Amino acid sequence: MNAPLPKEPKPPLLLARGITKAFDRTQALAGADFELNEREIHGLLGANGAGKSTLSKIIAGHQSFDDGEITYRGYPIKLRSTRDALRIGIAIVMQETSLVPDLTVMENIFLPELGRSGWLDYGSMRKRGLELLASLGQADALPLDWEVRRLSSAQKQIVEIAKALGVRAKLIIFDEPTASLSPTEVDRLFDIMTRLRLSGRGLVFVSHRLEEVFTITDRVTVLREGRTVMNAKPTTSLNQAELIRAMVGAEIGAIYAAPHVMTSDVKAPVALEVRNLAAGAAVRDVSFTAHRGEILGLGGLVGAGRSECVEAIFGLRPRTGGTVLLDGKALRPENPRAAIRAGMGFVAEDRRTQNIVPDLTVKENLLLAYLGAHSGLGLGYAKCEKKVEQLLGRLGLPAHRLMDASMLNFSGGMQQKIIIARWLLLDPKVLVLDEPTKGVDIGTRASIYSMLRDIATDGVAVVVVSSDFEELLGLSDRVIVMSDGRSVADLPSAVLDEEKLTLLAAPRTSMARNTALLQDLTRENGGAGFWALIEDERVICLNAVVSDRGADPGFKAGEARILAETRIPRALRRRECIFVTEADATRATLLVPIRSPRGHDMGWVGLSLPNDHKMPPPEAIKFRIDTLAASL
Numbered sequence: 001m002n003a004p005l006p007k008e009p010k011p012p013l014l015l016a017r018g019i020t021k022a023f024d025r026t027q028a029l030a031g032a033d034f035e036l037n038e039r040e041i042h043g044l045l046g047a048n049g050a051g052k053s054t055l056s057k058i059i060a061g062h063q064s065f066d067d068g069e070i071t072y073r074g075y076p077i078k079l080r081s082t083r084d085a086l087r088i089g090i091a092i093v094m095q096e097t098s099l100v101p102d103l104t105v106m107e108n109i110f111l112p113e114l115g116r117s118g119w120l121d122y123g124s125m126r127k128r129g130l131e132l133l134a135s136l137g138q139a140d141a142l143p144l145d146w147e148v149r150r151l152s153s154a155q156k157q158i159v160e161i162a163k164a165l166g167v168r169a170k171l172i173i174f175d176e177p178t179a180s181l182s183p184t185e186v187d188r189l190f191d192i193m194t195r196l197r198l199s200g201r202g203l204v205f206v207s208h209r210l211e212e213v214f215t216i217t218d219r220v221t222v223l224r225e226g227r228t229v230m231n232a233k234p235t236t237s238l239n240q241a242e243l244i245r246a247m248v249g250a251e252i253g254a255i256y257a258a259p260h261v262m263t264s265d266v267k268a269p270v271a272l273e274v275r276n277l278a279a280g281a282a283v284r285d286v287s288f289t290a291h292r293g294e295i296l297g298l299g300g301l302v303g304a305g306r307s308e309c310v311e312a313i314f315g316l317r318p319r320t321g322g323t324v325l326l327d328g329k330a331l332r333p334e335n336p337r338a339a340i341r342a343g344m345g346f347v348a349e350d351r352r353t354q355n356i357v358p359d360l361t362v363k364e365n366l367l368l369a370y371l372g373a374h375s376g377l378g379l380g381y382a383k384c385e386k387k388v389e390q391l392l393g394r395l396g397l398p399a400h401r402l403m404d405a406s407m408l409n410f411s412g413g414m415q416q417k418i419i420i421a422r423w424l425l426l427d428p429k430v431l432v433l434d435e436p437t438k439g440v441d442i443g444t445r446a447s448i449y450s451m452l453r454d455i456a457t458d459g460v461a462v463v464v465v466s467s468d469f470e471e472l473l474g475l476s477d478r479v480i481v482m483s484d485g486r487s488v489a490d491l492p493s494a495v496l497d498e499e500k501l502t503l504l505a506a507p508r509t510s511m512a513r514n515t516a517l518l519q520d521l522t523r524e525n526g527g528a529g530f531w532a533l534i535e536d537e538r539v540i541c542l543n544a545v546v547s548d549r550g551a552d553p554g555f556k557a558g559e560a561r562i563l564a565e566t567r568i569p570r571a572l573r574r575r576e577c578i579f580v581t582e583a584d585a586t587r588a589t590l591l592v593p594i595r596s597p598r599g600h601d602m603g604w605v606g607l608s609l610p611n612d613h614k615m616p617p618p619e620a621i622k623f624r625i626d627t628l629a630a631s632l
Helices: 052-059 082-088 105-109 122-135 153-166 183-198 210-216 240-248 306-314 336-342 351-355 362-366 368-373 381-395 399-403 412-424 442-457 469-475 498-504 508-525 569-574 618-631
Strands: 014-023 026-036 040-045 067-072 075-077 090-093 171-175 202-206 219-224 227-234 270-279 283-291 295-299 321-326 344-347 430-434 461-465 478-483 486-492 528-535 538-546 560-562 587-595 601-610
Touching (some): 014 052, 026 040, 026 219, 040 183, 082 090, 090 153, 122 153, 153 171, 153 183, 183 210, 202 210, 210 240, 283 295, 283 461, 283 478, 306 336, 306 430, 362 412, 412 430, 442 461, 442 469, 486 498, 498 601, 508 538, 508 601, 587 618
Parallel strands (some): 026 227, 171 202, 283 486, 295 461, 430 461
Antiparallel strands (some): 014 067, 528 538, 538 560, 587 601
């Protein structure tokens, strides 16, 4: 009996060989190779300008290629348009969104279908749209009837992802899809990507966040200067140092400079003070201070109101309440020019639409803020020429490139550095940056971080909004945590990690059951209930309900305390599921650990009662807390 013939290996879903592409005199791709299998998530990496986005756009039909060959599902292709790509099952989620601002969320999700002839079933589209948004965890947060112009950048990114899922593509390219997402949203996206891979699709994942690459990808390809320098290596065979060497051609040191430490009793003068700021539904009650020489982080999940908050501070968004003080003087609302003249700079989140004027030269773009701060005859350009020369040295930009006709000739990282330098020409007292490293490679990120640290060392108060919690904690001295449009915590970054920050930033709606339990416990027993993280000699309070001031544990929601500074240090150190009486015999406290259904440590729930109260059975309290944990 003849043995069965071995099966032929299945060809790659997509195979690209020797791809070249030039734009005028710029060679974007110079012989790039790439392959993608079904049931695979393949990382496509490289520094800014390496050719990742160009190759992605060629595969998705946005651009043609000059030479080389591409086969898809075993057949050669040369796409003429994105419509051709969608028709054969290739979709892309772009770094810069391609949505139509005047159309609704639903219409944008199904935009490819709107261009087809025949009758449209809006009822079916609505049902499918809700299912897609539900799969992304956004069914309640992102109404289908909203016009896209109302959405934040992060919400637009989610619509882009839903749009790609809506065409049921076999091959989906994700170009920096997590740039505006917080860790919770990233985890949700990765769950979706994993399901797509298991369903037989092939996914290309373009990202600058190396920790994400190691988390989600199966293989990795690296481009440098338009050429493939690492081809389809299994991710498990690599480490971060090898990837960085392949991307930038050299080693780089620690990406975050050592944070500037501010002591609790001696602080630099306050440069920016925000009191009870409100701006429509997005910003309800935000208060914080930023000191000279400090980098202050503004953290939170998508929808927390971070971008809307800094826009209201700068005057780009109408305020409905509160006060903003710069060097102790009130800033008039809805007046960015007044903010600029008072000494504030602002780098908006969307680099392409909010920061760059493509029709102006690089030098004209660099001088835009200077024009806004000066008016009348004689703008004094000569005075800033020396400053421009110094900034060019800091940027590593040759002087002759200042006269380039368009900023779009530069990589995203260089564009961002020029935008930051625009404000440095004015010697600002406060510099606010919204997602300053969105879409830039790791080498440029390190350069931007160093620049921001130098700016702070010069005495400028730097306020940074970032969805990348690792970046926020690595760069900032302090972090203001926002949730549902409110500031809920003000903590040194040294006491936080990504997990703690995620728990602090949880929407108040997701804390409803936890709050209800604490309210029930204190209503039935008196005293004080709290949910806290306890580590070594420090406690961070996530939530607290106090019905009897005599049992106040000595901390409130959003605060961090040394255990000895609280009123229940003995209980916090012992962490036992019994009522532990304090040394002064005034109160007793029960602590129960709380874990998510996946086993993640979510801290401790405590009940603190005056010592003369009747103590409830610890087992009954523990059962109620365990029941709550099982439902989270």
